[in-house]
Amino acid sequence: MAVATKRSTGKQVRYENALRSMRAELQDLLRDTRQDVLAEQVPEDSIALGSQNLLQDLAVGQLHRYKQLLEEVEAALRRVEDGSYGVCGGCRNAIPVRRLQALPWARYCVSCTELRQALSLN
Ligand SMILES: [Zn+2]
Structure with missing residues (x-):
C-alpha cells in the first residue's frame, strides 16, 4: 500500500515530471554537444581553423550552461525527494x-x- 508523504501532492508530481523530462533533455543536449566538441576535424586552412575554434568556444560555453542547468534540475529533484521542494x-x-x-x-x-x-x- 502506498504511503502518503509530503511529496505525493498532485502539484509536486507535476513539477517532478517536468524536472525529470528536463533532466533527460539536458542529458541528451550535453551528450550531443560534448560529441560536437570532441569531434575531430582537421581544418583545411587558418580561416577554417579560426571558425572551428570559434564554434568550439561556443559549444564549450553551451556545455557549461547545460551543465549548470542540469545541476540545478538535479538539486531540485533532490528537494522533491526530501520534501523541501518549493x-x-x-x-x-x-x-x-x-x-x-x-x-x-x-x-x-x-x-x-x-x-x-x-x-x-x-
Ligand atoms: Zn525567499
Missing part, C-alpha cells in the same frame, strides 16, 4: 507557484534571488 532556501517561505511554473528548479523566491544577486552570492 520552499525558499533563503527565507523559508513557499516559492510562489507562478515562479515554479516558469523556473521549476528555482531555489529561492524572487526577493531572495534579488538580494543574493545584490550581494553577489550567485
Whole structure:
C-alpha cells in the first residue's frame, strides 16, 4: 500500500515530471554537444581553423550552461525527494507557484534571488 508523504501532492508530481523530462533533455543536449566538441576535424586552412575554434568556444560555453542547468534540475529533484521542494532556501517561505511554473528548479523566491544577486552570492 502506498504511503502518503509530503511529496505525493498532485502539484509536486507535476513539477517532478517536468524536472525529470528536463533532466533527460539536458542529458541528451550535453551528450550531443560534448560529441560536437570532441569531434575531430582537421581544418583545411587558418580561416577554417579560426571558425572551428570559434564554434568550439561556443559549444564549450553551451556545455557549461547545460551543465549548470542540469545541476540545478538535479538539486531540485533532490528537494522533491526530501520534501523541501518549493520552499525558499533563503527565507523559508513557499516559492510562489507562478515562479515554479516558469523556473521549476528555482531555489529561492524572487526577493531572495534579488538580494543574493545584490550581494553577489550567485
Ligand atoms: Zn525567499
